[in-house]
Amino acid sequence: MSAKPFNDTFLKACRHEPTEHVPVWYMRQAGRYQPEYRAIRAKYSFFEMNYIPEVCAEVTRLPVEQLGVDAAILFADIMTPLKPIGVDVNIESGVGPVIANPVKTLSDVQRLGELDPESHVPYIMEAIKILRQQLSVPLIGFAGAPFTLASYIIEGGPSKHYHKTKAFMYTQPEAWQALMDKLGEMTIRYLKAQIGAGAQAVQVFDSWVGALNDEDYRTYIAPVMHRIFSALKETGVPTIYFGVGAGHLLKEWDRLPVDVVGLDWRTSIRTARELGVTKVLQGNLDPTLLLAPWDMLEAKAKAILDEGTKQPGYIFNLGHGVFPDAKVETLQKLTRFIHSYRRDS
Known part of the structure; x- marks a missing residue:
């Protein structure tokens, strides 16, 4: 057991409770920007790092110790639960998930x-x-959302336009519904198991659902997401929903029984609140700003903090994951700045 007192700031923010400082963690906070991660990755394939619990735990824990963030996120991939159900997936360097049997x-x-x-x-x-x-x-803990998982399963790998996925959705409604049902049930089982093992919050990544318009989201996606978050609500554990380029779906997300909505950098916190979003918000610094001069990064972070802290229930994060060109020292300095932030300063 860790000798340090338990820091529950992140959990308080998830529950709309006041906190002594703004909690912060970073999506993809374990990754190739860390020399230590690169050394471990040189010894194991991506999935092998998952298969060895001690290695998975080390990679997950490293950024918490290194950056001083307020939460850890399990090191895994959204593809992890797909292999056991019969999806022949491999993570190819420079490409991402590739499906041999779409x-x-x-x-x-x-x-x-x-x-x-x-x-x-x-x-x-x-x-x-x-x-x-x-x-x-x-x-x-975390999992991929049904639409995002389906996009890989149907396209056979990463896509820019998701033409095959949307065509499948439009032209084979019975098959689409069956796939949503199957992936929805898988997501519920997977996340409930993570919670049972000790995960204290869970995030559902719907990275590519922004490819849909709001009407199609309501018709084809919202029912399965409502089912997932309703089932997770029974656990009492905070839930987070995040997608990229999905600002036009925020009103739909606010209707879901989810606790926290994650924003990418395209939609400001002010805009989300003006749209009527009442959930706790998480986000949403553009990750590219990690390469900017510190004065600019600090100013952008302060502007986001000023908007986020106008009411209780705010968690600082990036608008997408940390990328390999980022520097450990920059994230350390940013974390210290966020923790020392005061609105009146």
């Missing part, structure tokens, strides 16, 4: 299995248990 028909959907987290991904649960003994900050 879904094209209803029969392809029906051949996918059901996830049993305890037997299919026991290494994830073991890593969470190890981390709960080591961390003095909350541990965030």
Whole structure:
């Protein structure tokens, strides 16, 4: 067990409670910008780092110790639960997830299995248990959302326009609904298992759902997301929903039984509030600003903090993940600035 007192600032903010300082963590805070991560990655493939709980725990814990952030996020990939249900996926360097057996028909959907987290991904649960003994900050579990997972499964890998995915959605509604049902159930089981193992909050990444308009989101996506967050509500653990380029969907997200809405850098906190979003907000510094001169980075961060702290329930984060060109020292300085921030200063 960590000797440090437990820092629950992040959890308080998730619950709309006042905090002594603004909590901060960074999406993809474990990654290639860290020399220590690169040294570990040289020894193992991406999935191997997941398969060895001690390695997964070390990679997850490293940025907490290095940066001083207020939460850890489990080191894994949104593809992790797909392998056991029959998706032949591999993470290719410089490309991302590549699917050898993409879904094209209803029969392809029906051949996918059901996830049993305890037997299919026991290494994830073991890593969470190890981390709960080591961390003095909350541990965030996570999963990919059905649309984003479906986009990889149908496209066969990363896509810019998601033409195959949306065509599947429009032209094969029965198969699409079956896929949403299957992925929705998988997500619920996976996240409940993470919570059972000790995760104290969970984030659902719907990275590419911004490719849909609001009407299609309401029709094809909102029902499964409502089901997921309703099921997770039963656990009492805070939930976070995040997507990229999805500012036009914020009103839809505010109707979901989710606790925290994550914003990318395209939509300001002020704009989200003017749209009527009542949830706790998380975000939303453009990650590219990590390469800017410190004076500019500080000014941009302060502007976001000024907007975010106008009411309780705000968590500082980036508008997307840390990228390899970022510097550890910059993130350390940014974290110290956020922790020392006061509105009147």
